[in-house]
Amino acid sequence: MTERLPPKERTKIPRQAMPEQDPHERAHNFAEVNRGLEILVAEKEAQRCLACNDPKCVHGCPVGVKIREFVDLVIEGEYLKAAAKIREDNVLPAVTGRVCPQENQCEGSCILGKRFSPLAIGHLERFVADYEQATGQVGLPERAPATGKKVAIVGSGPAGLSCAGDLVLKGHDVTVFEALHEIGGVLVYGIPEFRLPKEIVRNEVDNLRKMGVDFQTNVVIGKTVTIDELFDEEGYDAVFIATGAGLPKFMNLPGEHLGGVYSANEFLTRVNLMKAYDPDHYDSPIYYCRDRNVAVIGGGNTAMDSIRSALRLGAKNAYIIYRRGEEEMPARREEVHHARDEGVQFLNLHNPVEFLGNDDGYLTAVKLIKMELGPEDESGRRSPIPIESSEFDLPLDVAIIAIGTGANPLVQSTTPDVKTNKWGYIVADDQTLRTTKRGVFAGGDIVSGSATVILAMGAGRTAARSIHEYLTTGEW
Amino acid sequence: MFPIRQARFLAPEIKLFKIEAPRIARRRQAGQFVIVRIHEHGERIPLTIADSDVDQGTITIVVQGIGKTTKLLNMLETGDAIQDVVGPLGEPSEVDQFGTVVVIGGGVGTAIAFPTAVAMKQAGNRVLSIIGAKSKELLILEDEMRATSDELFIMTDDGSAGTHGFVTQKLEDLIQQGEQIDRVLAIGPIPMMQAVANVTRPHNIKTIVSLNPIMVDGTGMCGGCRVTVGSQTRFACVDGPEFDAHDVDFKILAQRNTLYHSSEQTAFESFVSDPSKDIDQIRHCRLQQRHPEVGPQAS
Ligand SMILES: Cc1cc2nc3c(=O)[nH]c(=O)nc-3n(C[C@H](O)[C@H](O)[C@H](O)COP(=O)(O)OP(=O)(O)OC[C@H]3O[C@@H](n4cnc5c(N)ncnc54)[C@H](O)[C@@H]3O)c2cc1C
Ligand SMILES: Cc1cc2nc3c(=O)[nH]c(=O)nc-3n(C[C@H](O)[C@H](O)[C@H](O)COP(=O)(O)OP(=O)(O)OC[C@H]3O[C@@H](n4cnc5c(N)ncnc54)[C@H](O)[C@@H]3O)c2cc1C
Ligand code: FES
Numbered sequence: 001m002t003e004r005l006p007p008k009e010r011t012k013i014p015r016q017a018m019p020e021q022d023p024h025e026r027a028h029n030f031a032e033v034n035r036g037l038e039i040l041v042a043e044k045e046a047q048r049c050l051a052c053n054d055p056k057c058v059h060g061c062p063v064g065v066k067i068r069e070f071v072d073l074v075i076e077g078e079y080l081k082a083a084a085k086i087r088e089d090n091v092l093p094a095v096t097g098r099v100c101p102q103e104n105q106c107e108g109s110c111i112l113g114k115r116f117s118p119l120a121i122g123h124l125e126r127f128v129a130d131y132e133q134a135t136g137q138v139g140l141p142e143r144a145p146a147t148g149k150k151v152a153i154v155g156s157g158p159a160g161l162s163c164a165g166d167l168v169l170k171g172h173d174v175t176v177f178e179a180l181h182e183i184g185g186v187l188v189y190g191i192p193e194f195r196l197p198k199e200i201v202r203n204e205v206d207n208l209r210k211m212g213v214d215f216q217t218n219v220v221i222g223k224t225v226t227i228d229e230l231f232d233e234e235g236y237d238a239v240f241i242a243t244g245a246g247l248p249k250f251m252n253l254p255g256e257h258l259g260g261v262y263s264a265n266e267f268l269t270r271v272n273l274m275k276a277y278d279p280d281h282y283d284s285p286i287y288y289c290r291d292r293n294v295a296v297i298g299g300g301n302t303a304m305d306s307i308r309s310a311l312r313l314g315a316k317n318a319y320i321i322y323r324r325g326e327e328e329m330p331a332r333r334e335e336v337h338h339a340r341d342e343g344v345q346f347l348n349l350h351n352p353v354e355f356l357g358n359d360d361g362y363l364t365a366v367k368l369i370k371m372e373l374g375p376e377d378e379s380g381r382r383s384p385i386p387i388e389s390s391e392f393d394l395p396l397d398v399a400i401i402a403i404g405t406g407a408n409p410l411v412q413s414t415t416p417d418v419k420t421n422k423w424g425y426i427v428a429d430d431q432t433l434r435t436t437k438r439g440v441f442a443g444g445d446i447v448s449g450s451a452t453v454i455l456a457m458g459a460g461r462t463a464a465r466s467i468h469e470y471l472t473t474g475e476w
Numbered sequence: 477m478f479p480i481r482q483a484r485f486l487a488p489e490i491k492l493f494k495i496e497a498p499r500i501a502r503r504r505q506a507g508q509f510v511i512v513r514i515h516e517h518g519e520r521i522p523l524t525i526a527d528s529d530v531d532q533g534t535i536t537i538v539v540q541g542i543g544k545t546t547k548l549l550n551m552l553e554t555g556d557a558i559q560d561v562v563g564p565l566g567e568p569s570e571v572d573q574f575g576t577v578v579v580i581g582g583g584v585g586t587a588i589a590f591p592t593a594v595a596m597k598q599a600g601n602r603v604l605s606i607i608g609a610k611s612k613e614l615l616i617l618e619d620e621m622r623a624t625s626d627e628l629f630i631m632t633d634d635g636s637a638g639t640h641g642f643v644t645q646k647l648e649d650l651i652q653q654g655e656q657i658d659r660v661l662a663i664g665p666i667p668m669m670q671a672v673a674n675v676t677r678p679h680n681i682k683t684i685v686s687l688n689p690i691m692v693d694g695t696g697m698c699g700g701c702r703v704t705v706g707s708q709t710r711f712a713c714v715d716g717p718e719f720d721a722h723d724v725d726f727k728i729l730a731q732r733n734t735l736y737h738s739s740e741q742t743a744f745e746s747f748v749s750d751p752s753k754d755i756d757q758i759r760h761c762r763l764q765q766r767h768p769e770v771g772p773q774a775s
Contacts, residue, residue, distance in 0.1 A: 179562065179693070179695050180693065181513055181520075181559070181560040181562070217560070218560050218561060218562040219499070219562070220562060220563075220565070220695055223503070223563065223564060223565060223695075224499050224500060224503065224562070224563065224564070225499060225503070246697040247696060247697065248697065248698065248699040250699065250702075250709060252709075256709065257702065257704055257709070257728050257732065259731060259732055259734070259735045260735075262699075262700075263698060263699040263700075265697055265698050265699065266692060266698035266699055266700045269692055269693065269697070269698050270692065274519065274520070274692070275517075279739065279742075279743075281517055282517045282518075282519075283517060283518050283519040283544065283545060283743055284519040284520070284692075285519075285736040285739035285740065285743075286739075287735055287736065288738075360731060360734075361727075361728065361731030361732065361734075362731075408695075408696070408697070409696070409714075410695060410696070410714075
């Protein structure tokens with residue numbers, strides 16, 4: 001067991017760097033970029049924690065992971081206990097340690113960050129979660145005696161998975177229905193292998209399976225079965241809708257139909273879910289990127305994931321086209337840096353106005369217009385304004401549109417008594433996540449609009465609490 | 477896993493399958509389709525539900541082997557199983573009492589049109605069917621279509637059965653003869669559907685076609701299946717697959733369907749030269765299901 005250093009000593013330790021695959025090498029493979037901290041390095045990093053009495057990091061975490069306590073356990077060398085501590089509030093630590101926007105959450109609130117670099121909480125979280133996976137000693141909690149109540153969960157993204165985990169522990173009979181052939185939602189079809197290896201998601205899903213969750217793939221609720229049928233014919237007592245916000249948005253620009261123009265969802269689904277990057281072993285094709293010019297329109301995580309995937313598929317020039325400046329990009333900082341290190345070229349303050357193609361219907365170029373930032377709007381962001389007569393053509397073979405997604409509509413269209421707002425998102429009570437239909441709850445991106453893994457997971461937990469209460473009291 | 481309960485060839489390269497999928501069998505309506513992934517490494521392809529049997533819990537699909545995935549599928553037999561089948565997807569056909577409905581099926585399109593022909597008949601329409609194929613042996617579902625039609629016309633490109641010529645010729649004949657047609661449903665190769673649209677347009681006959689763009693998820697999540705209809709972008713998997721033929725931009729559809737030509741060609745060639753890799757994968761899964769002790773290495 002290691003002792004904590006005195007405060008002065010702690011601040012002398014620099015933030016420990018995450019070892020990465022060399023940028024030139026990794027730009028050509030789909031293996032994970034970040035390699036994880038070594039034990040000694042993790043311990044050294046943990047020693048930087050100031051052990052605040054009122055840890056601000058915990059307030060910064062949307063699900064209130066007991067960060068100080070788990071970091072203490074890392075210092076003590078009790079990695080399995082540290083992982084179990086995180087699991088009390090967060091069922092997917094190996095995932096969130098990799099994909100949370102820590103800079104806006106825990107690390108953004110860390111006191112160390114005021115004068116030094118913040119504690120690398122995400123890297124430590126990942127370290128203990130990976131350690132736990134590697135030992136195979138995942139501390140799965142005990143299951144309460146069976147209650148005989150059946151809960152259906154629609155969608156297997158982070159919201160659905162966390163809700164399933166909590167409810168099964170309470171002794172309920174839990175089935176997760178997923179439209180696709182794989183479990184995990186965006187974690188498997190959206191976020192690429194080089195950022196979140198699918199093995200990790202599979203392990204977490206296996207843990208849930210061991211805890212007793214039943215997974216049914218290839219079931220589209222609203223098509224294969226409706227919510228009403230789940231209640232009336234299949235005997236479910238409650239339903240949690242966690243269908244996400246996966247509907248791709250296009251820009252309605254001329255030429256969007258051209259071959260080579262993709263939605264980010266299609267591009268990423270082909271690459272990740274269908275494994276188009278491995279044509280020797282998988283059948284789903286992707287339009288050739290090798291030695292070609294590829295651009296992504298957008299500045300979020302989806303945009304970074306798409307362009308870095310294109311780079312790995314061999315793109316000669318890989319551009320990000322974004323209508324604001326780098327400061328305004330919603331993507332995780334780390335991903336922007338990684339993209340730049342790998343050779344992605346940023347065309348900030350540019351916006352497409354038209355896609356140009358040849359007679360065969362294939363993309364050849366995009367017409368761009370330069371933008372400048374105007375005054376701040378109500379949201380406090382400076383809105384981009386086109387600069388007149390600044391258009392030019394950028395030769396392009398593949399364009400990927402990553403300007404956001406909308407609500408998945410299939411459930412709502414067959415369940416009219418679940419109320420939606422004007423954008424098609426489901427209306428649910430903030431506290432209880434109850435919808436307007438008795439016994440039906442909703443959470444994650446399908447309620448909030450596109451957000452984050454941790455927020456979706458938090459919603460899943462809230463829903464589980466609220467569903468358990470409903471099932472126990474029978475009161476709506 | 478979705479077990480194949482029956483498999484038989486209807487014509488060279490065209491095979492009918494009954495697949496156990498009770499939930500889909502119960503809910504499907506004419507015009508809807510499933511997405512199928514044959515094995516763990518396969519692609520997802522859309523196939524129309526030609527029929528279903530709620531009591532047996534089976535759906536029927538009719539597959540034309542034209543590329544790697546469909547040819548592989550057509551190698552499967554009763555007792556094999558398909559990894560993934562999801563559905564019913566898409567909007568059902570619009571079925572109502574229209575009056576006289578002409579149903580046109582070209583090639584495997586006949587199987588896709590068949591369930592809607594049945595539904596149209598049941599709804600009290602007078603159904604005139606025109607089915608076409610290159611030659612006699614490629615004609616499918618002739619008896620089934622006859623049973624559900626008030627009149628059935630057969631057209632072959634080489635005259636080996638029925639009348640020599642294209643389905644559009646028969647349609648033009650009917651119009652010339654003064655047949656009062658209230659609606660046309662045409663399903664087949666893109667040039668055929670486009671030709672039908674051109675025939676009916678000047679006569680203002682409402683014409684519906686079922687589009688076959690390349691799909692991935694089939695639930696509206698990728699936009700790969702987008703088609704241009706009346707200068708609007710629509711997703712065929714959720715807004716279709718049936719659209720008003722007079723509004724469809726067939727050129728864009730045909731062009732988009734060539735997107736993966738070279739990968740498809742490569743996949744096809746390597747599959748034909750050695751189909752055993754894929755077949756083993758399917759049969760092995762079956763073996764493993766029955767004998768879990770057989771590890772992934774064994775074959
Ligand atoms: C490319 C990409 C990168 C991202 N990167 C990050 C990141 O780095 N960090 C971060 O915190 N967040 C990131 N996000 C956002 C994050 O992934 C989402 O906020 C989160 O996954 C939402 O979880 P969810 O459970 O609400 O829905 P989803 O993960 O979208 O899962 C919904 C599931 O429901 C299924 N479904 C939909 N309709 C039906 C139906 N009718 N029947 C059955 N199943 C259905 C879908 O197939 C899907 O599997 C990223 C998102 C994308 C797209
Ligand atoms: C709604 C719908 C219903 C269909 N119903 C039937 C049916 O009942 N019977 C039948 O035989 N065929 C049907 N098809 C067509 C069938 O899906 C394609 O023939 C099949 O995907 C070809 O795959 P392949 O690997 O054998 O051929 P490939 O060599 O991959 O492709 C040959 C051609 O098929 C088309 N194609 C390829 N991949 C896809 C895909 N994922 N989705 C759609 N088209 C693709 C392309 O135009 C391509 O040029 C339907 C298509 C759609 C969209
Ligand atoms: S197939 Fe993906 S949206 Fe239609």
